[in-house]
Amino acid sequence: MSDFHQSTAPSPSSQFPASDIETSPHEYSDVDSGFGASIARTENSYSVTTGLGIYPYVYENGRRYQVYREGAYLVPNDGEEIERLDLFHCIFLALLGGKLYIAPLGQGGHRVEHVLDIGTGTGAWAIEMAEEFPDAKVIGNDLSKIQPPWAPKNCEFEIDDVESDWTYPENHFDFIHLRSLSGCFQDWDMVLRRCYDHTAPGGYIEFQDYDADLKSGLGTVPNGPLSRYWKVVSDAASSNGRPFQIASTIEERIKAAGFVDVTVRNEMWPLGPWPQDERMKEIGRLGRSGLRSAFHAFSSALLSRVLGWDEAQVQKLCQEATQELNDGSGQLYVTAYYVCGRKPS
Numbered sequence: 001m002s003d004f005h006q007s008t009a010p011s012p013s014s015q016f017p018a019s020d021i022e023t024s025p026h027e028y029s030d031v032d033s034g035f036g037a038s039i040a041r042t043e044n045s046y047s048v049t050t051g052l053g054i055y056p057y058v059y060e061n062g063r064r065y066q067v068y069r070e071g072a073y074l075v076p077n078d079g080e081e082i083e084r085l086d087l088f089h090c091i092f093l094a095l096l097g098g099k100l101y102i103a104p105l106g107q108g109g110h111r112v113e114h115v116l117d118i119g120t121g122t123g124a125w126a127i128e129m130a131e132e133f134p135d136a137k138v139i140g141n142d143l144s145k146i147q148p149p150w151a152p153k154n155c156e157f158e159i160d161d162v163e164s165d166w167t168y169p170e171n172h173f174d175f176i177h178l179r180s181l182s183g184c185f186q187d188w189d190m191v192l193r194r195c196y197d198h199t200a201p202g203g204y205i206e207f208q209d210y211d212a213d214l215k216s217g218l219g220t221v222p223n224g225p226l227s228r229y230w231k232v233v234s235d236a237a238s239s240n241g242r243p244f245q246i247a248s249t250i251e252e253r254i255k256a257a258g259f260v261d262v263t264v265r266n267e268m269w270p271l272g273p274w275p276q277d278e279r280m281k282e283i284g285r286l287g288r289s290g291l292r293s294a295f296h297a298f299s300s301a302l303l304s305r306v307l308g309w310d311e312a313q314v315q316k317l318c319q320e321a322t323q324e325l326n327d328g329s330g331q332l333y334v335t336a337y338y339v340c341g342r343k344p345s
């Protein structure tokens with residue numbers, strides 16, 4: 001229950017429907033928690049709701065998940081996941097030599113006044129963007145309220161579902177950023193069309209993620225537990241209607257949405273300290289550490305809800321994949337995609 005006390009947050013934004021705060025699609029029997037909140041349980045999960053300005057969560061197999069649009073995103077939002085997101089934030093930046101984006105922002109008369117970070121997570125990117133552009137207003141939205149309260153004044157966070165209708169003005173944002181969102185949406189083309197509609201003429205969109213295709217510096221990926229993990233989880237995500245294999249399709253999708261001058265930058269994202277180059281070796285260390293934590297985060301709710309696995313099966317799959325990752329002899333990596341495009345003026 002310690003998470004309950006850590007999860008105090010400002011009152012919800014107007015985009016957080018009150019009905020969603022108090023209810024969950026699951027059938028729960030309410031139990032009085034003794035401190036003004038209600039705790040509802042099923043066999044392996046429980047949710048906490050309260051009217052005290054504290055955000056509700058659902059707990060399942062030892063992990064915490066968002067209640068807003070419960071089930072739309074099957075990855076936890078607890079402390080362990082927040083650490084993983086911050087670590088991945090460092091990797092995305094390190095692969096760009098410390099830069100937050102590849103788009104030619106501020107060049108050729110382009111002004112950065114309104115920025116949107118879709119699915120902002122911990123808000124780390126949005127906060128750093130607000131620091132880099134102190135005159136711009138940066139909005140980060142997410143299903144989960146896991147952003148810190150100490151963001152710069154020009155950075156705001158909203159609870160929102162970007163698969164629902166948008167309330168932002170059209171032709172408004174000078175830059176829309178989407179990072180690490182593969183597996184989040186049922187209809188990427190619809191989300192990208194909305195991005196187009198809400199980008200100001202001459203403004204930019206940027207997508208950043210790694211693809212879901214495991215590769216090896218030795219040429220062939222060993223046919224071991226890691227490959228099995230990758231296949232089971234990717235197949236389950238696809239069956240769930242929110243596939244992981246998105247990054248390599250984004251260039252075409254962004255063009256189809258209407259953006260022009262589309263640029264793609266690919267970087268190797270090593271999953272262990274096997275590269276010779278010292279900088280890549282360090283990124284590989286981070287990559288391995290992040291993946292260890294991602295194994296359980298990506299699979300627990302997904303495999304139990306979609307394939308009916310129990311937690312012991314999930315743990316076994318993750319442990320075996322972790323063992324192979326720690327062994328490191330496979331020289332594994334994935335490819336990072338940084339894709340940006342411009343809305344014609």
Ligand SMILES: C[S@@+](CC[C@H](N)C(=O)[O-])C[C@H]1O[C@@H](n2cnc3c(N)ncnc32)[C@H](O)[C@@H]1O
Nearest residue numbers: 073119120121142143144161162163179180184
């Ligand atoms: C893997 S995290 C990436 C967070 C952040 N973009 C980053 O790069 O650190 C994916 C985030 O997308 C959010 N998300 C998933 N579906 C969403 C939706 N329909 N609307 C808004 N946010 C969503 C999740 O809550 C989660 O915080």
